[in-house]
Amino acid sequence: MPRPSRTSRFGRGRLERHLPILQWTKTYDRDTLTSDTVAAVIVTIMLIPQSLAYALLAGLPPEMGLYASILPLVAYAIFGTSRALAVGPVAVISLMTAAAVGNMALEGTAEYAMAAITLAFMSGLILTVMGVFRLGFLANFLSHPVIAGFITASGLLIAASQIGTILGISGGGHSLVQLLGNLWVNLSDINPITVTIGVMTTAFLFWVRKGLKPLLISAGFRPRLADLLAKAGPVAAVAVTTLTVWAFDLAGKGVAIVGTIPSGLPPLTLPSFSGEVWGQLFISALLISVIGFVESVSVAQTLAAKKRQRIDPDQELVGLGTANIAAALTGGYPVTGGFARSVVNFDAGAETPAAGAFTAIGILLAAMFLTPLLHFLPKATLAATIIVAVLSLVDLSILKRSWTYSRIDFAAVATTIAITLGLGVEMGVSAGVILSLALFLYKTSRPHVAEVGLVPGTQHFRNILRHKVQTDPGVVTLRIDESLYFANARFLEDYITNRVTCDQPIRHVVLMCSAVNEIDMSALESLEAINARLRDMGITLHLSEVKGPVMDRLKRSHFLDDLSGRVFLSQYDAMVAVTAGSSAPTS
Incomplete structure (x- = not known):
């Protein structure tokens, strides 16, 4: 049959x-x-x-x-x-x-x-x-x-x-x-x-x-x-x-x-x-x-x-x-x-x-x-x-x-x-x-951003305010816990600007993007502005743990070509690369 x-x-x-x-x-x-x-x-x-x-x-x-x-x-x-x-x-x-x-x-x-x-x-x-x-x-x-x-x-x-x-x-x-x-x-x-x-x-x-x-x-x-x-x-x-x-x-x-x-x-x-x-x-x-x-x-x-x-x-x-x-x-x-x-x-x-x-x-x-x-x-x-x-x-x-x-x-x-x-x-x-x-717009317009450091003896990174972690005074690592879109893009710009405007000898900023599922055009323009602003300050911008679909979008723009730093597969790789030759991390 x-x-x-x-x-x-x-x-x-x-x-x-x-x-x-x-x-x-x-x-x-x-x-x-x-x-x-x-x-x-x-x-x-x-x-x-x-x-x-x-x-x-x-x-x-x-x-x-x-x-x-x-x-x-x-x-x-x-x-x-x-x-x-x-x-x-x-x-x-x-x-x-x-x-x-x-x-x-x-x-x-x-x-x-x-x-x-x-x-x-x-x-x-x-x-x-x-x-x-x-x-x-x-x-x-x-x-x-x-x-x-x-x-x-x-x-x-x-x-x-x-x-x-x-x-x-x-x-x-x-x-x-x-x-x-x-x-x-x-x-x-x-x-x-x-x-x-x-x-x-x-x-x-x-x-x-x-x-x-x-x-x-x-x-x-x-x-x-x-x-x-x-x-x-x-x-x-x-x-x-x-x-x-x-x-x-x-x-x-x-x-x-x-x-x-x-x-x-x-x-x-x-x-x-x-x-x-x-x-x-x-x-x-x-x-x-x-x-x-x-x-x-x-x-x-x-x-x-x-x-x-x-x-x-x-x-x-x-x-x-x-x-x-x-x-x-x-x-x-x-x-x-x-x-x-x-x-x-x-x-x-x-x-x-x-x-x-x-x-x-x-x-x-x-x-x-x-x-x-x-x-x-x-x-x-x-x-x-x-x-x-x-x-x-x-x-x-x-x-x-x-x-x-x-x-x-x-x-x-x-x-x-x-x-x-x-x-x-x-x-x-x-x-x-x-x-x-x-309520949705308010919550997502102020995304949770955590500065993270390395948990001793591991390759894991956690919030410096909640855990005892290792950090480098010349490196600022920020974990973004929200997708980036028009309502919160400016918030991220202001947050990073306020963080790097200090007396510390900051050389690198790493954005840990493990929780970022989407980056729209407004957020892309904000990242470009952040990159340009940090470059003028002598600070290199890096990304880590970028998800595949988000990376595909970024590759269709000029952002990666203009990025002053690199895109790392993991945050640990980023930390090893940017701290190479520098003094040992502090706890």
């Missing part, structure tokens, strides 16, 4: 890279199907109340949360690379959607829903284009402390935004100050029945999250069944509170309910193609895309590492992009990979992205047949669901850890939290992006 040609294998490999579904379906068997089905059942139970709640958090009709949990999951199953990531509406993206769309249209209007759909479509396009051009590395410029601070502040904002619903009063606003101010103004309108439902549901959900599973296991239930029943806690809360409101006609006593939710298949929708709308939403769509991708890829990489699997960040951009486009075409709003449901999906035994597709089927059945049963669902129950879910995102310990480790990182985290709470989520995420870039 003829073997497939190398060209055909290469073509198939490229196709599988762009369509990961072709990879995992080749080994799909009955055991995998069972594992994925069980995981899908558990995630579906969890996702139904969350989808409704997050849609209301975004200021959208609850059914849009269900719509955003159907076709997007199928799209990700086809194009995504994570075996366990569960895609759908999440709290932070829902809050960002409310902030972006709330500036354009009145909540509850057709224009509001259309703007959310358009936001999903734009976010999908941005993510897909980034994936096609392999721009996933751009997300690395967002520092983890800043992202942690933003998510913590967002969690606090989301929880605060739901207090009004728990109390049965109006409490809207885009910042913590506005939220608390509106709650205070309307405090006299508290509905006691709504408070009872909200507080009891919140307490029940907190207890279910921590205490129900151990209780069931101690009662003799098998761990898998106990876990399933514990995950069904929110559904039980929905069922009990809905029946209570219906049985006692609590809606007539001021308890806010979800009301009529349309049943049936998700509608086919198209985004707005108005230039004005796109102009107003572009920055928000970009921020939602970046934050959604960072959150999603972090979760995906963490879960993949536990099973020694790998994900492709660039293909993840395509997977999330197509999921958002699918949401826009079926009446949904922006989606991404959620931390809590992905962990549940992983722990429940999901083996492939097919678990997400099976979850979509479960949500579809709920949208078609169960929505009439949710008419009397109190909004306080959904608010409790949101509060319990988002408080797991709050990690105030990041402030203590960053303060202990780095004052600069602490300042960035604290500033991000303060701006998010004080000015709103959009300003917070914008500040986070700017702070991350500023």
Whole structure:
């Protein structure tokens, strides 16, 4: 039988890279199907109340949360690379959607829903284009402390935004100050029945999250069944509170309910193609895309590492992009990979992205047949669901850890939290992006430069301030611990000038470049200026331990021809050469 040609294998490999579904379906068997089905059942139970709640958090009709949990999951199953990531509406993206769309249209209007759909479509396009051009590395410029601070502040904002619903009063606003101010103004309108439902549901959900599973296991239930029943806690809360409101006609006593939710298949929708709308939403769509991708890829990489699997960040951009486009075409709003449901999906035994597709089927059945049963669902129950879910995102310990480790990182985290709470989520995420870039530029613009000497009895060189080493008063050896580029080139010029301007009889300066991975044009010009300045002072400039790619670049310039000294393979060779014939090194 003829073997497939190398060209055909290469073509198939490229196709599988762009369509990961072709990879995992080749080994799909009955055991995998069972594992994925069980995981899908558990995630579906969890996702139904969350989808409704997050849609209301975004200021959208609850059914849009269900719509955003159907076709997007199928799209990700086809194009995504994570075996366990569960895609759908999440709290932070829902809050960002409310902030972006709330500036354009009145909540509850057709224009509001259309703007959310358009936001999903734009976010999908941005993510897909980034994936096609392999721009996933751009997300690395967002520092983890800043992202942690933003998510913590967002969690606090989301929880605060739901207090009004728990109390049965109006409490809207885009910042913590506005939220608390509106709650205070309307405090006299508290509905006691709504408070009872909200507080009891919140307490029940907190207890279910921590205490129900151990209780069931101690009662003799098998761990898998106990876990399933514990995950069904929110559904039980929905069922009990809905029946209570219906049985006692609590809606007539001021308890806010979800009301009529349309049943049936998700509608086919198209985004707005108005230039004005796109102009107003572009920055928000970009921020939602970046934050959604960072959150999603972090979760995906963490879960993949536990099973020694790998994900492709660039293909993840395509997977999330197509999921958002699918949401826009079926009446949904922006989606991404959620931390809590992905962990549940992983722990429940999901083996492939097919678990997400099976979850979509479960949500579809709920949208078609169960929505009439949710008419009397109190909004306080959904608010409790949101509060319990988002408080797991709050990690105030990041402030203590960053303060202990780095004052600069602490300042960035604290500033991000303060701006998010004080000015709103959009300003917070914008500040986070700017702070991350500023933090990177600040740290790299002042590279660590150590003067080094020879460790006695070895060929190793270490910092003269940290170790007992041998030096030569006529030789200055500087180890540069950073790549050289436009932002730090002038710093190096000034550092070397200040070091050699002294009373010592300095004859040689050696730049130890073992940690230098890149030298751009600005840095090259600075090296040329350093070389010329030292030559005028009667000092010879040498380089040592220059990496191959950096050396290749230098050979394409005139710098090596003009260099007053030499380029040495090792720092030890340089030290031997420049100290030959001089007095013995001193300790």
